[in-house]
Amino acid sequence: MTKLLFCILIVLHASITRAFAAHTLSTNQTLRHNETIISPQETFELGFFSPGNSLNIYVGIWYKKISLRTVVWVANRNTPLTDTSVELTLTLQGVLIIRNTTTGSIIWYSTNSSLTSVMNPVGQLLDTGNFIVSEEGDMINPIWQSFDFLTDTLLPGVKLGWNLVTGKERHLTSWKSNDDPAFGEFSYSIDKNGYPQSIIKEGQNITFRGGPWNGLTYTGSPNLKPNRYYNYTFVLNQREIYYQYNLVDPSVFTRLVIQPSGRLERLLWIDSKKEWSVYFSRLTDRCDEYDVCGSFGSCNINKPPICECLKGFEPTSPDHWRITDWSQGCRHTTPLDCNPAEGFNKYSNLKLPDTRESWYNQTMTLTECKKMCKTNCSCTAYTHSNISGPGSGCLLWFGNLTDIRMFTQNGDTIYIRLSASELDSKSSWSRVRVIIPMAFAFLVIIVSICIFYRFNKMKQQQHGRAGNESRNDPENTSVGEDIELPQFGLAKATNNFSINGKLGEGGFGPVYKGVLENGQEIAVKRLGVTSAQGLPEFKNEVILISKLQHRNLVKLLGCCIDGVEKMLIYEFMSNKGLDSFIFDKTREELLDWPTRYHILNGIARGLLYLHQDSRLRIIHRDLKVSNILLDKDMNPKISDFGMAKTFGGSQIEGKTNKVVGTYGYMAPEYAGDGIFSIKSDVYSFGVLVLEIVSGEKNRGFINREHYNNLIGHAWILHNEDKSLQLVAKCLGKTINISQVLRSIHVGLLCVQRHPEDRPTMTSVIMMLASEGPLPLPKEPGFYVGNMKQKAIQSSSSNGTSSNNELSISMLQGR
Template sequence: MGSQESSSMSLPILLLLTIVISYLFFCCIGVTAETNTLNQSDNLNFTQQLVSNNKNFTLGFVKPFVDYDNNNTYLAIWNSKYESPSSPVWIANRDTPITNASFATLFIHQTGKFVINRTRDGHPIQLCPGGETNNNNNVNYNNIKAVLLDNGNLVLTEVNSNGSVDRTLWQSFDCPTDTLLPGMKLGINHRTGRNWTLTSFLAPDDPSQGAFTLEWNPNSQELVVRRRGMSFWNSGILKNVSDDLGRMTFENLEVMESTLEYKYYRMRSNKSLDEEVFSYSLKYDPMDPSTYKSIKMRIDYTGAFSFAQNGLALSLEDLCYGYSTENGCAKWSQPKCRTDENTRFVLRSGGFANRPNSVGDGGHYDKNGTIGLADCRVRCWNDCDCQAYSKTVTVGCLTISKDTEFIPDPSGQAVRFYVIQRPQNERKTKKWIAISVSVCGVLLVSVTVIIFYWRWRRKVRKERRLLQLITSTDTIHNANELENDKDFAQNLKIFSFVSILEATNNFSVQNKLGQGGFGPVYKGKLAEGKEIAVKRLSKSSGQGLVEFKNELILIAKLQHMNLVRLLGCCVHNEEKLLIYEYMPNKSLDSFLFDASKRSILNWRMRVMIIEGISQGLLYLHQHSRLRIIHRDLKVSNILLDGEMNPKISDFGMARIFKRSELIANTNNPVGTYGYMSPEYAMDGIFSVKSDIFSFGVIILEILSGRRNNSFYDTKKPLNLIGHAWDLWEKGAGLELMDPTLSNSCFNQQFLRLVQIGLLCVEESSIDRPTISEVISMITNESTILPMVKKPAFTNLDSNIHANPQRNDTENNSINNVSISTMNGR
């Protein structure tokens, strides 16, 4: 019995001696170059670092809180590409800081454990004890190494003789601190008993374990924030998002839908015999560098659970007071002095003075180093004699009793306190408040009813007037007719003819941007300095008059970032003018088909332009009040603003559909050959699928840098569509690529867009996707694309000239000219 006890007691002593001897041997062997690997024969001192292969993450000894006068050293991992060591994502020794960095050394013990020596004589710190695979101190390893992976995970592995990984002995992802990176887990492993949770810092300058934890509840399928074990906030149930991306979100996180980064999150839960966990991943957009930045989930010392990329907090201690379950807050019993739901802590700057006859200074300081601001807040809230606590004291707790009087500092430079604010004179004013609320309620209801009735009548009159103007064949003779129309006055500005003459330098030739069927287009500059584009109706253009009325009524009602904006109009005698926002980069074709400018349109920019056009079409086809068919979509009608954002222009040929209408027929098709769908060009039938066909042609032109009608060899395909189909059938789709894209293009994404373009130009309109389906195909790589069928106009037999009787009467155009062509607006 005694020999067994002495043997068991000698094991820890032998382990300690082994660690000390290993440290003395390894202190002269270090990592000498930038690497992501620490071998068993190496050590890492305070001057050295491990850097992941993709340069995103760095491991090293740092002093992250020196700005708070905290000189303690910690072994930490941080995102070195987008953040500094002051924002670590993992800390190895959060509860055991190193006071003298010069003695800090990290090495791998032969028993398969990570160890930090923090003093000259040893005093080792084992990293995350209990998290390793091997807990047997008698087993020694001869070939183990640590690697900092590209996802921020520090992994200790046993290596085979051939260099391959045999098994993982330990990893930092199993010992999280306050941050959840993509690929980490929250939950429980039933096989090992490991429970993954996040624990907040105690204070902004103290990473030791604080008051809040973030856990995964597998039974209710929700995230839970606890404060010292008590439920504080919950995320609500994980559910599917009703969009085309197949994402999931939580009931109480719907606010995140308004942020740009949220679309890249892929949250999921996993339940098996071994584990029940929550995790998330990121769908990186290769064209959007912002998705590579430090996106992470974090629980901070105040209990705020946030997505750190945009700093949006999803649970805040300022929101949760235990009164209700609103916004995901938990409800708990309140002290007798805190039953009024209007009682809150308010952050104020100032000081406190003793009231007359009070005893003591009114303050009490508890210097306990294991409590932080969150604990102090609870202590003051539960103490009916407490009226404030200090924000300046981050560790320990300074509370102020209600025997003192708060004296505010208007300058805001004094010490800041969280002061309890109660409703004033509640009993005396309750009766008057009730009377005032009743009277105001009656007045408010009456005014609201009158306003709604007036708006309803106004809306009815507006719709009738718009309908009359759209269907009327009468012309507009002067601006007074529009100025007197209050409905128009609220939607667009009526410019004076004199102001337009001044802006365009009396329609000088130097200001002319282009010429179309509508008439010439001029650049102008208003008196206040705003640049504009002016369409001037040609006196002899009956076609232009139709376009003038169409755009005047239609575009004034459309508001979207990917549609050109109509600023106003001008009617003066025979002069009829449309005034637009000016597009400094002119039209897409001026870049795409110009050999000297084409290289400016790199791959990222072309994808952005395709996505922008699709968003504009989605608004026209589905999200505007009436369904709108453009009917003349082409690259020359895509204008580019100063940041190269695409805007669809020229709505003179557009047609309005009611929601119940799907297709329409015309005896007078209008548009541009090469962009017109076969059913529209040959039979006059048009629908939203007509615009989809035109969009498919634009996609192929953007990808190839060639015009659809730039093919003249009768032995080869008739046009770009036929050329793209010929290459696709041969499995040579990459040969369609514009040569200027060879260094910036992603081949798989290019082929996917070629396939989408060919799907849009299918012979049958039924086979073409809707614009919402197209957007899903573009933005969601997991969407399976249909097989491509032979598209329209791939040979002479399907040429639209097969019906020559219509050529004399149709209002079509060839090459690239329709009713309006311009270089820019």
């Protein structure tokens, strides 16, 4: 009897051992501390382990055939176990659970989105290293799989990237240390913003950028070539974006690992040495560090100093550049002004710039790509998106070009936008063709200045005392030292500033229409006697706008100072201000949706030029509908730079005790604390977008249901999927629904409460032009309107009030 019992026990023990020597885990089994599951070909093993010198216990997967335990996946990486009273089980819902058997507490569990019973769920460890949970017999459609929750290791056959249908992403995250598999500081992923590219991040900061895939390799890794160990591919379509490698020789063990130090390493197992050998590593030299040389700078590790400006560019701060501080980067030697003569220079053997603010099309030719970039003043560069074969596709950049490095060979080619004077000429005649028009234009300017000067001198001699007062005016002398614009009398041109020629009035003062002797129509802004603005604002506008040239900025023709009289002369905008259309119930129908969308994009391009493409970084600080003028073709022009501020170098933010601007358009951080930046202008642009779409003023709009202003109303409609209710009724059937919804979405992204959440104008232009997914907007700032009792007193429940919208210039920031 004793012998029989002993034999039964041996058989039971053997059956338990075989159960876990197999590759499955069913709902009636429990995996304990000293038990493991082994894949069919004994390639991988799953069980409980303790890493390095740690006493903590985790569930993980490691190589079975390698003598040195090498863990490739960890389940409970952030919730370690501290004793061996543990078990891994599978529920009837197909959920894996790690439980402390002493306390009964659940330490970790897998996910099952359906959380419904499935038919006979089973866990299986595959020879790929993937542990899947599926219905018995259906391994193709797993309920859950470890490959969807990568740790620090990418194994052969695994897709690193995005499933655009489900929104699921796979990326690597480093261990905290060699003894602690908890989430570390570094991650390796595919960034799908703009044209997809591989990046390494430390927290939220990029430390290394492998660059976009060019059809053969990552542009930051030109030496990554086919080899006898593995092949690789990159897939980009409407359903998926991912990188993947597969073994050529199945007997080879290789893995891609993001180390706790942040280094990305390709490792090969050398069985004769019983160790992992580094096959290649990213972040090998200083030029591999992200954005070492700043905008439009290139890094060359073989040419000290390693940073230099690209041809056609110069250091933004020569003093900093000389002491090897390259953070402020480079700028165009000759600033761009959206001139048709601008063109592109070819740069070869380099790592393509950061593509997070880029646009791409996989079917366009290079010629079509160039044409598209040429016609968009915000486009700074273009190239093929795929260089394999004869080359195909189009990749466009908008804004600054960053993180460029030079290679001795095998690098990529890019075509960068430059002014006509900086373009490479193919012949002496092409140089002559550029020089002759420039010389002629210079001669015309000199002659014009002489004529104006002569005319002014004669006028001052005729006026006698008035001229002497003007010449002796110390304020006049101050302005004259700062500007280089012609000054001329305007009484005759404006018929002595006749009331019949008055176009309107703003914070600066009244604006009159005038006609010069040559028949040219002009607009004259005359500083009002009671104006809150004075000489500082006058000087600021003249000095700033005289240096700006862009099709979406109003053009300053000259200025006139005569004693206390101060006037600015602009090109005449026959359609006046945008507000005279969208807020006028009798004229609003004249602006259909295509025209409004054209205006919206033009404002965005003008603002991008101020923030990024002009020689100075300029913050407008008073962007509003009435400061958008329209020419005869309904092209928008940003005007009124009296309150603008300039930033130099890498400065991106300022603070003032004198808050200026207009209620309804001011960003929260600016109105409350006097902090202004390009993001405060972005906020104002967001308000503009919502006003252009709705035909309503943000300040003065009150909704009867929730008593919010226009921003709050748009926010609520967006969250309820009712954004089309925001659209002005006069637009009728002219709207393009996708454009309208996208514009509202972008507007809400621009008015988010926190400035760091708002996009740059480069991103805004890209989002408006593309058709891809947009980030979800967060709660906007200043979206709560008047209180209920105030709303009841309003004469309109969904209309605008007649509030004065003159610019504010004396509000003290807290």
